[in-house]
Amino acid sequence: MKLYGTDKKELMTVSKIEALDGVIVIKGKVFGTMPIVAVLRPEEARAALKMVNLKIAWTMFTMFFKRTKN
Secondary structure (H helix, E strand, O other): OEEEOOOOOEEEEEEEEEEEOOEEEEEEEEOOOEEEEEEEOHHHHHHHHHHOOHHHHHHHHHHOOOOOOO
């Protein structure tokens, strides 16, 4: 999975997401070269869910059925 900035440049490539000892571990590379391992703790996951409203949830759902615009 790749994450892009608003300028359409690649910010991060996620190579693996796994559950480990009650947290989510995300492994990847930032800007294509610098390796990174990020840990998502339960309190941060709850905080992220508080940011999701109905419009965001609907957009995320519909993304599965759309193609990328060029």
